[in-house]
Amino acid sequence: MTCQLKNFDLEELICDFCSGGPIYKSYPARDFSVVTGREVDSVSKGDWAACKACAELIDQEKWDELADRTLAALPQGCPSDPAVKDALYSFVKSLHSRFREHRLPVQ
Numbered sequence: 001m002t003c004q005l006k007n008f009d010l011e012e013l014i015c016d017f018c019s020g021g022p023i024y025k026s027y028p029a030r031d032f033s034v035v036t037g038r039e040v041d042s043v044s045k046g047d048w049a050a051c052k053a054c055a056e057l058i059d060q061e062k063w064d065e066l067a068d069r070t071l072a073a074l075p076q077g078c079p080s081d082p083a084v085k086d087a088l089y090s091f092v093k094s095l096h097s098r099f100r101e102h103r104l105p106v107q
């Protein structure tokens with residue numbers, strides 16, 4: 001099944017890194033799969049959108065700080081259980097690494 005966004009505008013988009021907004025910058029990227037170990041892996045399609053705070057971290061290649069920001073922005077907050085927090089942090093770092101591998105030059 002394929003889902004497509006229709007009739008969206010920039011103000012409705014959220015940051016792909018922290019789910020905040022407004023969107024400040026878009027990073028072109030090739031599609032890639034996200035290996036999760038589950039039966040159905042997630043797939044990243046196209047560009048990644050970033051708010052200004054996340055874009056600054058990306059442009060300065062502050063990937064650890066970006067991962068911290070992503071975890072802190074989780075709706076339920078950063079997990080207090082160290083094992084859960086470590087697993088989530090590893091997943092976020094892996095996801096951001098895959099994003100870096102598939103980034104395309106800004107035209």
Ligand SMILES: [Zn+2]
Pocket residue numbers: 015016017018019020021050051052053054055
């Ligand atoms: Zn953000």
